[in-house]
Amino acid sequence: SIKIQLSAAAPFPSPTFCVGRIPSPVGRESPMAASNGYPVTTKASQSSPPHRFKGRTVAIVNDLAIEEQWYLYQKARQLREAVAAGKDLTPFRLRNPEAAVYTIFMEDSTRTKESFRNAAEFHGMKVNVFDAKTSSFQKNETITDTIKMLCGYSIGQSTFVIRSKIEGVCTWLDEAITQYCSTRGFPRASFVNAGDGRHEHPSQEMLDEFSFLEQKGWDRSSIHLALLGDLFHGRTVHSKVDGLKLYGRVDVDLIAPSELALPQHYEDRMLAAGFNVRKFASIAEYLEQPKVASIWYFTRLQLERMGDKVLDKSAQLRQAVTMQREFIDKLPKDTKFFHPLPRDARHPTLPFWLDNTELNGWDRQSQNGYFTRIVMLGMLGGLFGDDFEELTGDIKIAGGSPTRLVQRQQSVQDESVDPSKFDFVQEVTPEDGARDNRSAEAGLMPIQKGIVIEGLAEGQSVEQIWALMHMVRGILGLHGVGGQGVLRPQDKPEHASGFISVPDFDLSTWGRQPLKKLAAMAPGSTLKEFADGQVRKEFRFLLPPRIYNFREISCKNEACVSHPGNGQREVETYFIRLPASAPSGSPSKESSSTRFACKYCETPHNFWEIWDYKKYYNPRDY
DSSP: OOOOOOSOOOOOOOOOOOOSOOOOOOOEEEEEEOTTSSEEEEOTTSSSOOOSSTTOOBSSGGGSOHHHHHHHHHHHHHHHHHHHHTOOOGGGOOOOTTOEEEEEESSOOSHHHHHHHHHHHHTTOEEEEEOGGGSGGGGTOOHHHHHHHHHTTOSSOEEEEEEESSBTHHHHHHHHHHHHHHHHTOOOOEEEEEEETTSOOHHHHHHHHHHHHHHTTTOOSEEEEEEESOTTTOHHHHTHHHHGGGSSEEEEEEEOOGGGOOOHHHHHHHHHTTOEEEEESSHHHHTTSSOOOSEEEEOOOOGGGSOHHHHTTHHHHHHHTSOOGGGGGGSOTTOEEEOOSOOOTTSOSSOGGGTTSTTBOHHHHHHHHHHHHHHHHHHHTTSSOTTHHHHHSSEEOGGGOEEOOOSOOOOTTSOSSOGGGOOSEEEEOOOTTOOOHHHHHTTSOOOSSEEEEEEETTTSOHHHHHHHHHHHHHHHTOOSSOEEEEEOOSSOGGGOEEEEEEETOOGGGOOHHHHHHHHHHOTTOEEEEEETTEEEEEEEEOOOSEEESOTTBOOSOTTBTTSGGGOOTTOOOEEEEOOSSOOTTOOOOSOGGGEEEETTTOOEEEGGGGBOHHHHOOGGGO
16 A cells, blocks of 8 residues: 655754764863853863773673772772771862752752762862752752752852662763863762662662672672562662673573562663573572572562552562561572662661671671772772772783773773774765666655655554654655655565655765655665666665654653753763674573663663654544
8 A cells, every 4th residue: 555645744843963972072171260260171182091080980780891990999908997997088088168968859868868968078088968958959940950059159060969760860860961071161060869860879789799799798799689679660679780790701690580570671781791690580589499599688678659459469469579487498698688778667678687697798798888988989089090990900801811901891881883994874886777666666656756755664554664754854854846655565565665756856966964864764765766667876874873853753761861841951862773683591582782881771662662753743634
């Protein structure tokens, strides 16, 4: 079946668009002061190299490479040992009264907030406990505007420790405020994610790994870990997808009922990283088999975030992941229990009768947050780092082989495809004598001069194909008279696709950018330019590595900082293509080669999910 449109398309504003690396501001602090009293920020013309850590942000675990995480753990180990020995702690103190730390907590907290506050006071920094409930947030000010203002209230560097329901906020602020500080001559600000929705909690992950390393005698060759409780909402568990890459071999046992199971995309990432993953519905089921972990990581059940159907089963769900007295004899020797806390005093998954037993690892774990966060603030403030090579040296992993891990670890914020080595707009040699067969198939006069775009949205629904054709015409400015339609091969009707013909269109008026736009909207399609009835040029379009600056795309995670519902007006939606190889053993049916992740909250989407066709297209128009 073919539907033909021979009328001019309605005007449709064309947004600014580019595909490729966003240039990030690179500056170094000069000892010279500008007239405003702040250090002058210059480009790389300064002779001294930048400090390895100063001014950096820890929005996700992967913002520190594995080697850098190991350095943090070694410094925290030195600090803990110095405290235990009663040594002079001056070498561990930043002692910069002009450096400021803002704790901005838009969700309740005790351990994270107080450990960061005390860590900052240990360093002698200015500590500002920001009260979000009485701030201009209540007047609908964006967090970007708030942070811009606060950056100007200290002569020294500002570090912002932020907890928010909005996911990806620190990644966004690092991007926006770095540029702002560079322009204004302020010292570069650092951001630490103290928990963002269901996304990540990197500083918690680092104190957890420090605690595991203590328990394991600092052996990094392998780890066998049981994760149990609310794995669906637990951001501390989600951060372990990358934090556990510290070890050579990783065995992870996921213990949770299906209603609380780890989201599939996190499990997929574990499998892709080479973790050995097993799943169990309850502690009782887990202890029926012989291979039981000696490190257990419990999480609180966040049932308040779930619907009524789940709440009706709350007692059953808690029972599945609560430690019972009869389970103790089945545990391996030297087992330790850990928990990010708090415990729900009404229904603790770690009952209080365990507090004074040798199984209690969570009390020391909680204190470790103070030491690891002292070191983190010292690293971001420029105190620690000079002994980086000495403390990291040759790091040992599985098999005892030395390795140097200096590259930032892979996450969705890294390039899965290097744009400089991958051209997703490919010009191919046309077949000799090739003509406009698509128009002929649709009963239209074949193009003598102009362009035909074919293979649009092949295999998608007819409504989606029409929506894409409308969007392509609007964004590329193809408003002239032409034809478009949906072609269904009789032998393969499920392979329906769209085509657009534009007679008398001069392709030489386009540069490279419109072709990149078309590739972003319609990968798998082909553009043919005709002259004298024959194909003169032909382009084929592949999936690009990045898609952004289209008003027609959005992250479908309603908690994302880029989602319009969160009122952060400055944030533009940005997607990064996920690696092409699907994880081995993954139950996910969809190939990751067509999947993109939001730059900020890391939520994966398939290609067609990121587009808001219905928002800009009315099926009744056709």
